[in-house]
Amino acid sequence: MLTATSDTSNHLSFVGIYDIPEAARYLNAAGTPELPAAFGAPKLIRWIRSGLIAPEQAETPGNELLINFYELISVRVIAALRQARVSVKEIKATERWLQERLGMEYPFATQNILTGQGQLFVEWQEVLVSGSRHGQMALEFLRGYLISVRDLAFDEHSDLVALWEPSEHVTLDPLVQFGAPCVKGTRIPTRSIAGMVFAGEPEDAVARDFALTIDEVRAAMAWERKLSRT
Template sequence: MSLGLIRPAHPASNPVTQRTPTRYPLRDGADPAAAGVYGVSEAAGYLHLPARTVRDWAFGREYPTGGGRARSVALIEPADPNGRRLSFLNLVEIHIIASLRRVHRVKAQPVRRAIAYLKKEFGSRRPLLDHHMLTDGTSLFVERYGSLVSVSEAGQLHIRECLEAHLQRVEWDENHHPIRLYPFTHPGTTTAPRFVAINPRVRMGQPCIAGTGVPTAIIAQRHAAGDSVAGLAADYGRSAEEVEEAIRYERRAAA
Protein backbone atom coordinates (compact mmCIF):
# COMPACT_ATOMS: atom_id res chain seq x y z
CA MET A 1 0.00 0.00 0.00
CA SER A 2 1.35 3.45 -0.89
CA LEU A 3 2.08 5.89 1.90
CA GLY A 4 -0.49 8.36 0.63
CA LEU A 5 -3.36 5.88 0.74
CA ILE A 6 -5.45 5.93 3.89
CA ARG A 7 -8.04 3.29 4.50
CA PRO A 8 -11.34 4.81 5.56
CA ALA A 9 -12.55 4.13 9.05
CA HIS A 10 -16.21 4.14 10.01
CA PRO A 11 -16.86 7.36 11.98
CA ALA A 12 -19.11 5.61 14.49
CA SER A 13 -16.32 3.25 15.52
CA ASN A 14 -13.48 5.74 15.34
CA PRO A 15 -13.69 8.80 17.61
CA VAL A 16 -10.39 10.14 16.26
CA THR A 17 -12.07 10.86 12.91
CA GLN A 18 -14.43 13.27 14.61
CA ARG A 19 -11.65 15.61 15.78
CA THR A 20 -9.61 15.86 12.58
CA PRO A 21 -8.78 19.59 12.55
CA THR A 22 -9.64 22.13 9.88
CA ARG A 23 -6.73 24.33 8.81
CA TYR A 24 -6.83 27.57 6.86
CA PRO A 25 -4.04 29.00 4.67
CA LEU A 26 -1.72 31.42 6.43
CA ARG A 27 -1.08 34.93 5.18
CA ASP A 28 2.13 35.35 3.19
CA GLY A 29 5.01 35.88 5.58
CA ALA A 30 2.99 34.87 8.64
CA ASP A 31 4.82 32.96 11.35
CA PRO A 32 3.12 29.55 11.57
CA ALA A 33 4.16 29.26 15.22
CA ALA A 34 2.18 32.39 16.10
CA ALA A 35 -0.90 31.71 13.96
CA GLY A 36 -4.17 30.88 15.70
CA VAL A 37 -4.80 27.43 14.25
CA TYR A 38 -5.99 25.45 17.29
CA GLY A 39 -9.44 25.46 18.81
CA VAL A 40 -9.74 25.02 22.57
CA SER A 41 -10.94 21.41 22.42
CA GLU A 42 -8.24 20.50 19.90
CA ALA A 43 -5.46 22.05 22.00
CA ALA A 44 -6.81 20.37 25.12
CA GLY A 45 -6.83 16.99 23.37
CA TYR A 46 -3.26 17.39 22.13
CA LEU A 47 -2.03 18.26 25.63
CA HIS A 48 -4.32 15.80 27.45
CA LEU A 49 -5.93 18.51 29.54
CA PRO A 50 -9.59 19.30 30.27
CA ALA A 51 -11.00 21.70 27.68
CA ARG A 52 -12.40 23.90 30.44
CA THR A 53 -8.92 24.26 31.96
CA VAL A 54 -7.40 25.33 28.63
CA ARG A 55 -10.26 27.74 28.01
CA ASP A 56 -9.89 29.35 31.44
CA TRP A 57 -6.10 29.68 31.14
CA ALA A 58 -6.25 31.09 27.62
CA PHE A 59 -9.29 33.34 27.75
CA GLY A 60 -10.12 33.82 31.42
CA ARG A 61 -13.44 32.89 32.98
CA GLU A 62 -16.48 34.53 34.44
CA TYR A 63 -17.18 34.17 38.14
CA PRO A 64 -19.81 35.55 40.53
CA THR A 65 -19.09 38.48 42.85
CA GLY A 66 -21.10 40.43 45.36
CA GLY A 67 -21.88 42.99 42.67
CA GLY A 68 -22.67 40.61 39.85
CA ARG A 69 -20.19 38.78 37.66
CA ALA A 70 -16.55 39.47 36.77
CA ARG A 71 -14.02 37.93 34.40
CA SER A 72 -10.55 36.75 35.37
CA VAL A 73 -7.53 37.71 33.31
CA ALA A 74 -6.07 34.94 31.13
CA LEU A 75 -2.72 33.38 32.00
CA ILE A 76 -1.45 33.73 28.43
CA GLU A 77 -2.05 35.98 25.43
CA PRO A 78 -4.06 33.92 22.92
CA ALA A 79 -3.22 34.32 19.26
CA ASP A 80 -6.82 35.07 18.29
CA PRO A 81 -8.91 36.11 21.31
CA ASN A 82 -11.93 37.07 19.21
CA GLY A 83 -11.95 33.82 17.24
CA ARG A 84 -10.99 31.83 20.36
CA ARG A 85 -8.02 30.29 18.58
CA LEU A 86 -4.62 29.35 19.95
CA SER A 87 -1.17 29.19 18.36
CA PHE A 88 1.69 26.74 18.68
CA LEU A 89 3.36 29.24 21.02
CA ASN A 90 0.22 29.21 23.17
CA LEU A 91 0.31 25.42 23.10
CA VAL A 92 3.85 25.43 24.51
CA GLU A 93 2.91 27.99 27.18
CA ILE A 94 -0.03 25.86 28.33
CA HIS A 95 2.17 22.76 28.27
CA ILE A 96 4.58 24.50 30.66
CA ILE A 97 1.86 25.81 32.99
CA ALA A 98 0.37 22.30 33.04
CA SER A 99 3.48 21.08 34.88
CA LEU A 100 1.95 22.57 38.03
CA ARG A 101 -1.07 20.30 37.69
CA ARG A 102 1.14 17.27 38.27
CA VAL A 103 2.31 18.39 41.71
CA HIS A 104 -0.08 21.05 42.95
CA ARG A 105 -3.66 22.13 42.41
CA VAL A 106 -3.20 25.09 40.09
CA LYS A 107 -4.28 28.40 41.54
CA ALA A 108 -4.67 30.84 38.67
CA GLN A 109 -3.97 34.04 40.61
CA PRO A 110 -0.50 33.00 41.88
CA VAL A 111 0.42 31.70 38.42
CA ARG A 112 -0.70 34.99 36.90
CA ARG A 113 1.33 36.99 39.42
CA ALA A 114 4.37 34.75 38.96
CA ILE A 115 4.21 35.23 35.18
CA ALA A 116 3.83 39.00 35.66
CA TYR A 117 6.93 38.90 37.84
CA LEU A 118 8.90 37.15 35.08
CA LYS A 119 7.64 39.70 32.53
CA LYS A 120 9.02 42.47 34.72
CA GLU A 121 12.31 40.67 35.38
CA PHE A 122 12.97 39.70 31.75
CA GLY A 123 11.12 42.47 29.93
CA SER A 124 9.50 39.71 27.91
CA ARG A 125 5.98 39.48 26.54
CA ARG A 126 6.05 35.69 26.78
CA PRO A 127 8.38 34.93 29.69
CA LEU A 128 7.55 31.22 29.77
CA LEU A 129 9.04 30.97 26.27
CA ASP A 130 11.98 33.26 26.94
CA HIS A 131 15.41 31.62 26.86
CA HIS A 132 15.91 32.82 30.44
CA MET A 133 13.28 30.27 31.43
CA LEU A 134 15.79 27.54 30.68
CA THR A 135 18.26 29.01 33.21
CA ASP A 136 17.42 31.26 36.14
CA GLY A 137 13.80 31.70 35.00
CA THR A 138 12.75 28.31 36.29
CA SER A 139 13.97 29.07 39.81
CA LEU A 140 12.41 32.53 39.80
CA PHE A 141 9.05 31.21 38.64
CA VAL A 142 8.98 28.36 41.16
CA GLU A 143 10.09 30.56 44.05
CA ARG A 144 7.54 33.26 43.29
CA TYR A 145 4.70 30.78 42.72
CA GLY A 146 5.68 28.73 45.76
CA SER A 147 5.78 31.75 48.05
CA LEU A 148 2.37 32.92 46.83
CA VAL A 149 0.70 29.61 47.66
CA SER A 150 2.87 28.76 50.70
CA VAL A 151 4.43 25.65 49.19
CA SER A 152 7.19 24.12 51.32
CA GLU A 153 10.79 23.91 50.09
CA ALA A 154 10.26 20.20 49.37
CA GLY A 155 7.14 21.10 47.41
CA GLN A 156 9.02 23.75 45.46
CA LEU A 157 11.70 21.22 44.58
CA HIS A 158 9.05 18.85 43.27
CA ILE A 159 7.47 21.64 41.22
CA ARG A 160 10.84 22.61 39.78
CA GLU A 161 11.64 19.03 38.76
CA CYS A 162 8.31 18.69 36.99
CA LEU A 163 8.61 22.12 35.35
CA GLU A 164 12.08 21.27 34.05
CA ALA A 165 10.77 17.95 32.71
CA HIS A 166 8.13 19.86 30.74
CA LEU A 167 10.69 22.37 29.44
CA GLN A 168 12.82 19.49 28.20
CA ARG A 169 9.90 18.36 26.01
CA VAL A 170 10.30 21.58 24.00
CA GLU A 171 12.91 21.88 21.26
CA TRP A 172 14.40 25.34 20.75
CA ASP A 173 16.26 26.78 17.76
CA GLU A 174 19.54 28.70 17.86
CA ASN A 175 17.61 31.90 18.63
CA HIS A 176 15.93 30.22 21.60
CA HIS A 177 12.51 30.08 19.93
CA PRO A 178 10.38 26.98 20.46
CA ILE A 179 10.12 24.96 17.25
CA ARG A 180 8.83 21.55 18.36
CA LEU A 181 6.80 20.18 21.23
CA TYR A 182 6.99 16.53 22.24
CA PRO A 183 3.76 16.02 24.19
CA PHE A 184 3.51 13.37 26.87
CA THR A 185 1.91 10.14 25.73
CA HIS A 186 1.91 8.20 29.01
CA PRO A 187 -0.34 9.34 31.87
CA GLY A 188 1.33 10.09 35.17
CA THR A 189 4.90 10.15 33.90
CA THR A 190 7.39 12.74 32.62
CA THR A 191 9.74 10.25 30.96
CA ALA A 192 7.78 9.16 27.87
CA PRO A 193 9.85 8.69 24.67
CA ARG A 194 9.83 11.51 22.11
CA PHE A 195 8.00 9.60 19.39
CA VAL A 196 5.25 12.20 18.85
CA ALA A 197 6.04 15.77 17.83
CA ILE A 198 4.03 18.94 17.15
CA ASN A 199 5.80 21.21 14.67
CA PRO A 200 3.96 24.32 13.40
CA ARG A 201 5.74 23.94 10.04
CA VAL A 202 4.70 20.32 9.52
CA ARG A 203 1.09 19.47 8.67
CA MET A 204 0.10 22.90 10.03
CA GLY A 205 0.79 21.85 13.58
CA GLN A 206 -0.92 18.47 13.71
CA PRO A 207 0.80 15.90 15.96
CA CYS A 208 2.95 13.59 13.83
CA ILE A 209 5.36 10.74 14.36
CA ALA A 210 8.58 12.59 15.19
CA GLY A 211 10.83 13.16 12.20
CA THR A 212 8.01 12.58 9.69
CA GLY A 213 4.93 14.26 8.29
CA VAL A 214 2.72 11.31 9.22
CA PRO A 215 -0.09 12.52 11.52
CA THR A 216 -0.74 10.36 14.55
CA ALA A 217 -4.47 10.68 13.80
CA ILE A 218 -3.97 8.85 10.49
CA ILE A 219 -2.08 6.07 12.23
CA ALA A 220 -4.88 5.72 14.78
CA GLN A 221 -7.57 5.80 12.09
CA ARG A 222 -5.93 3.04 10.10
CA HIS A 223 -5.36 0.95 13.19
CA ALA A 224 -9.03 1.36 14.18
CA ALA A 225 -9.97 0.27 10.64
CA GLY A 226 -8.06 -2.99 11.06
CA ASP A 227 -4.45 -2.38 10.08
CA SER A 228 -1.96 -4.10 12.35
CA VAL A 229 0.87 -2.31 14.14
CA ALA A 230 3.40 -4.35 12.16
CA GLY A 231 1.70 -3.48 8.89
CA LEU A 232 1.60 0.23 9.69
CA ALA A 233 5.25 0.18 10.74
CA ALA A 234 6.18 -1.43 7.41
CA ASP A 235 4.05 0.99 5.38
CA TYR A 236 5.55 4.09 6.93
CA GLY A 237 9.07 2.80 7.51
CA ARG A 238 8.88 3.36 11.26
CA SER A 239 9.36 1.11 14.27
CA ALA A 240 6.50 -0.74 15.92
CA GLU A 241 7.23 1.24 19.10
CA GLU A 242 6.65 4.53 17.27
CA VAL A 243 3.38 3.30 15.81
CA GLU A 244 2.19 2.05 19.19
CA GLU A 245 3.08 5.36 20.77
CA ALA A 246 1.13 7.27 18.10
CA ILE A 247 -1.92 5.09 18.73
CA ARG A 248 -1.59 5.48 22.50
CA TYR A 249 -1.33 9.25 22.15
CA GLU A 250 -4.43 9.49 19.98
CA ARG A 251 -6.45 7.27 22.28
CA ARG A 252 -5.66 9.56 25.20
CA ALA A 253 -6.49 12.65 23.15
CA ALA A 254 -9.79 11.18 21.96
CA ALA A 255 -10.72 10.20 25.51
Protein backbone atom coordinates (compact mmCIF):
# COMPACT_ATOMS: atom_id res chain seq x y z
CA MET A 1 0.00 0.00 0.00
CA LEU A 2 1.09 3.56 -0.64
CA THR A 3 0.50 5.89 2.24
CA ALA A 4 1.22 9.57 2.76
CA THR A 5 2.54 11.56 5.67
CA SER A 6 1.86 15.20 6.49
CA ASP A 7 5.49 16.29 6.52
CA THR A 8 6.68 17.00 2.99
CA SER A 9 9.11 19.82 3.67
CA ASN A 10 11.96 17.66 2.41
CA HIS A 11 10.02 15.33 0.15
CA LEU A 12 12.46 15.73 -2.73
CA SER A 13 15.54 15.17 -0.55
CA PHE A 14 17.09 11.73 -0.23
CA VAL A 15 14.41 10.34 -2.50
CA GLY A 16 15.85 6.84 -2.74
CA ILE A 17 17.77 5.69 -5.78
CA TYR A 18 17.38 2.25 -7.35
CA ASP A 19 19.23 0.48 -10.12
CA ILE A 20 17.09 -1.27 -12.71
CA PRO A 21 17.40 -4.88 -11.46
CA GLU A 22 16.59 -3.73 -7.90
CA ALA A 23 13.54 -1.74 -9.02
CA ALA A 24 12.27 -4.68 -11.09
CA ARG A 25 12.66 -7.01 -8.09
CA TYR A 26 10.56 -4.72 -5.89
CA LEU A 27 7.86 -4.40 -8.56
CA ASN A 28 7.74 -8.16 -9.03
CA ALA A 29 7.67 -8.92 -5.30
CA ALA A 30 4.75 -6.50 -4.93
CA GLY A 31 2.70 -8.38 -7.53
CA THR A 32 -1.02 -8.84 -6.86
CA PRO A 33 -3.83 -10.66 -8.72
CA GLU A 34 -4.74 -7.28 -10.25
CA LEU A 35 -1.11 -6.60 -11.18
CA PRO A 36 0.66 -9.95 -11.68
CA ALA A 37 4.36 -10.22 -10.92
CA ALA A 38 5.79 -10.20 -14.41
CA PHE A 39 7.87 -7.05 -14.62
CA GLY A 40 11.45 -7.65 -15.62
CA ALA A 41 14.42 -5.34 -15.98
CA PRO A 42 14.28 -5.52 -19.83
CA LYS A 43 10.74 -4.10 -19.85
CA LEU A 44 11.72 -1.31 -17.46
CA ILE A 45 14.67 -0.42 -19.70
CA ARG A 46 12.35 -0.37 -22.74
CA TRP A 47 10.03 2.03 -20.96
CA ILE A 48 12.94 4.34 -20.21
CA ARG A 49 14.20 4.12 -23.79
CA SER A 50 10.73 5.02 -25.09
CA GLY A 51 10.45 8.00 -22.74
CA LEU A 52 7.57 6.53 -20.74
CA ILE A 53 9.71 6.75 -17.57
CA ALA A 54 12.73 8.98 -16.83
CA PRO A 55 12.93 10.34 -20.42
CA GLU A 56 16.11 12.27 -19.60
CA GLN A 57 17.87 8.90 -19.31
CA ALA A 58 16.72 7.52 -22.66
CA GLU A 59 20.29 7.46 -24.01
CA THR A 60 22.01 6.35 -20.80
CA PRO A 61 23.77 2.95 -21.00
CA GLY A 62 21.71 0.20 -19.37
CA ASN A 63 24.24 -0.55 -16.65
CA GLU A 64 24.22 3.12 -15.59
CA LEU A 65 20.45 3.59 -15.41
CA LEU A 66 19.00 4.63 -12.05
CA ILE A 67 15.48 5.68 -11.07
CA ASN A 68 14.32 7.54 -7.98
CA PHE A 69 11.48 6.70 -5.59
CA TYR A 70 8.88 8.76 -7.45
CA GLU A 71 9.81 7.17 -10.76
CA LEU A 72 9.51 3.75 -9.13
CA ILE A 73 6.00 4.64 -7.97
CA SER A 74 5.18 5.96 -11.45
CA VAL A 75 6.24 2.63 -12.95
CA ARG A 76 3.98 0.83 -10.49
CA VAL A 77 1.00 2.98 -11.49
CA ILE A 78 1.67 2.80 -15.23
CA ALA A 79 2.07 -0.98 -15.03
CA ALA A 80 -1.34 -1.18 -13.33
CA LEU A 81 -2.84 1.00 -16.07
CA ARG A 82 -1.35 -1.16 -18.81
CA GLN A 83 -2.72 -4.24 -17.04
CA ALA A 84 -6.12 -2.51 -17.20
CA ARG A 85 -5.65 -2.14 -20.99
CA VAL A 86 -5.05 1.61 -20.99
CA SER A 87 -3.03 2.50 -24.09
CA VAL A 88 0.43 4.03 -23.96
CA LYS A 89 -0.96 6.93 -26.02
CA GLU A 90 -3.63 7.62 -23.37
CA ILE A 91 -1.06 7.38 -20.57
CA LYS A 92 1.37 9.76 -22.27
CA ALA A 93 -1.39 12.26 -23.11
CA THR A 94 -2.58 12.30 -19.50
CA GLU A 95 0.96 12.69 -18.18
CA ARG A 96 1.57 15.62 -20.57
CA TRP A 97 -1.63 17.37 -19.54
CA LEU A 98 -0.88 17.00 -15.83
CA GLN A 99 2.68 18.24 -16.30
CA GLU A 100 1.64 21.25 -18.38
CA ARG A 101 -1.60 22.17 -16.60
CA LEU A 102 -0.58 21.46 -13.03
CA GLY A 103 3.22 21.74 -13.20
CA MET A 104 3.76 18.27 -11.77
CA GLU A 105 7.11 16.59 -12.33
CA TYR A 106 5.81 13.14 -11.37
CA PRO A 107 2.08 13.13 -12.21
CA PHE A 108 1.55 9.44 -11.59
CA ALA A 109 3.10 9.71 -8.12
CA THR A 110 0.87 12.62 -7.14
CA GLN A 111 -2.68 12.18 -8.34
CA ASN A 112 -5.49 9.71 -7.70
CA ILE A 113 -5.72 7.78 -10.97
CA LEU A 114 -8.86 5.84 -11.90
CA THR A 115 -9.36 3.50 -14.82
CA GLY A 116 -12.11 1.56 -16.54
CA GLN A 117 -12.91 0.27 -20.02
CA GLY A 118 -9.39 1.11 -21.16
CA GLN A 119 -9.75 4.78 -20.24
CA LEU A 120 -7.84 6.88 -17.71
CA PHE A 121 -9.30 9.53 -15.42
CA VAL A 122 -7.84 11.81 -12.76
CA GLU A 123 -9.59 12.93 -9.59
CA TRP A 124 -8.64 16.61 -9.51
CA GLN A 125 -10.14 19.11 -7.05
CA GLU A 126 -12.88 16.55 -6.32
CA VAL A 127 -13.86 16.52 -9.99
CA LEU A 128 -13.36 13.60 -12.37
CA VAL A 129 -11.48 14.67 -15.51
CA SER A 130 -9.91 13.03 -18.53
CA GLY A 131 -6.31 14.18 -18.77
CA SER A 132 -5.90 12.70 -22.23
CA ARG A 133 -8.77 14.94 -23.39
CA HIS A 134 -7.25 18.16 -22.05
CA GLY A 135 -9.00 18.03 -18.69
CA GLN A 136 -12.49 17.46 -20.05
CA MET A 137 -14.86 16.79 -17.16
CA ALA A 138 -16.30 13.29 -17.03
CA LEU A 139 -19.87 12.47 -16.09
CA GLU A 140 -19.97 11.84 -12.36
CA PHE A 141 -22.01 8.64 -12.69
CA LEU A 142 -18.95 7.04 -14.33
CA ARG A 143 -17.18 7.05 -10.96
CA GLY A 144 -19.20 4.02 -9.89
CA TYR A 145 -17.79 2.03 -12.81
CA LEU A 146 -14.15 3.01 -12.36
CA ILE A 147 -11.40 1.34 -10.36
CA SER A 148 -8.85 3.41 -8.46
CA VAL A 149 -5.28 2.34 -9.07
CA ARG A 150 -4.73 0.58 -5.78
CA ASP A 151 -2.40 1.38 -2.92
CA LEU A 152 -2.19 5.13 -3.34
CA ALA A 153 -2.77 7.86 -0.77
CA PHE A 154 -1.49 11.41 -0.86
CA ASP A 155 -0.17 14.15 1.36
CA GLU A 156 -2.87 16.74 1.99
CA HIS A 157 -0.51 19.62 1.13
CA SER A 158 1.51 18.35 -1.83
CA ASP A 159 -0.51 15.34 -3.09
CA LEU A 160 2.84 13.55 -3.30
CA VAL A 161 3.19 9.88 -2.45
CA ALA A 162 5.41 9.64 0.61
CA LEU A 163 5.61 5.94 1.37
CA TRP A 164 4.96 2.63 -0.39
CA GLU A 165 3.73 -0.45 1.47
CA PRO A 166 4.24 -3.20 -1.14
CA SER A 167 3.59 -5.98 1.36
CA GLU A 168 2.06 -6.25 4.83
CA HIS A 169 4.29 -4.64 7.50
CA VAL A 170 6.88 -3.66 4.84
CA THR A 171 7.42 -0.11 3.57
CA LEU A 172 9.71 1.82 1.27
CA ASP A 173 10.14 5.38 2.52
CA PRO A 174 12.48 7.64 0.52
CA LEU A 175 13.53 9.37 3.74
CA VAL A 176 14.40 6.15 5.60
CA GLN A 177 17.43 3.96 4.83
CA PHE A 178 17.71 5.56 1.37
CA GLY A 179 14.40 4.02 0.33
CA ALA A 180 15.29 0.41 1.17
CA PRO A 181 12.47 -1.92 2.32
CA CYS A 182 12.01 -1.64 6.10
CA VAL A 183 9.62 -2.94 8.71
CA LYS A 184 6.69 -0.52 8.76
CA GLY A 185 7.11 2.29 11.28
CA THR A 186 10.80 1.52 11.90
CA ARG A 187 14.21 2.09 10.35
CA ILE A 188 14.98 -1.65 10.36
CA PRO A 189 15.74 -3.00 6.86
CA THR A 190 14.00 -6.27 6.06
CA ARG A 191 17.31 -7.62 4.78
CA SER A 192 18.82 -7.26 8.27
CA ILE A 193 16.07 -9.43 9.73
CA ALA A 194 16.39 -11.99 6.94
CA GLY A 195 20.15 -12.14 7.39
CA MET A 196 19.78 -13.10 11.05
CA VAL A 197 17.04 -15.68 10.46
CA PHE A 198 18.86 -17.25 7.50
CA ALA A 199 21.95 -17.48 9.72
CA GLY A 200 19.98 -19.67 12.13
CA GLU A 201 18.71 -17.17 14.69
CA PRO A 202 15.23 -18.14 15.98
CA GLU A 203 12.43 -15.81 14.90
CA ASP A 204 11.42 -15.03 18.48
CA ALA A 205 15.00 -14.06 19.35
CA VAL A 206 15.18 -11.76 16.32
CA ALA A 207 11.88 -10.20 17.35
CA ARG A 208 13.26 -9.50 20.83
CA ASP A 209 16.53 -8.10 19.48
CA PHE A 210 14.72 -5.61 17.24
CA ALA A 211 11.73 -4.99 19.56
CA LEU A 212 9.37 -6.31 16.89
CA THR A 213 6.43 -8.68 16.94
CA ILE A 214 6.67 -12.19 15.52
CA ASP A 215 4.20 -11.13 12.81
CA GLU A 216 6.50 -8.28 11.77
CA VAL A 217 9.51 -10.61 11.60
CA ARG A 218 7.56 -13.14 9.55
CA ALA A 219 6.25 -10.44 7.22
CA ALA A 220 9.82 -9.21 6.65
CA MET A 221 10.90 -12.78 5.91
CA ALA A 222 8.00 -13.32 3.51
CA TRP A 223 8.99 -10.15 1.62
CA GLU A 224 12.65 -11.16 1.43
CA ARG A 225 11.67 -14.62 0.16
CA LYS A 226 9.63 -12.98 -2.60
CA LEU A 227 12.65 -10.86 -3.52
CA SER A 228 14.88 -13.93 -3.65
CA ARG A 229 12.54 -15.55 -6.17
CA THR A 230 12.52 -12.62 -8.59
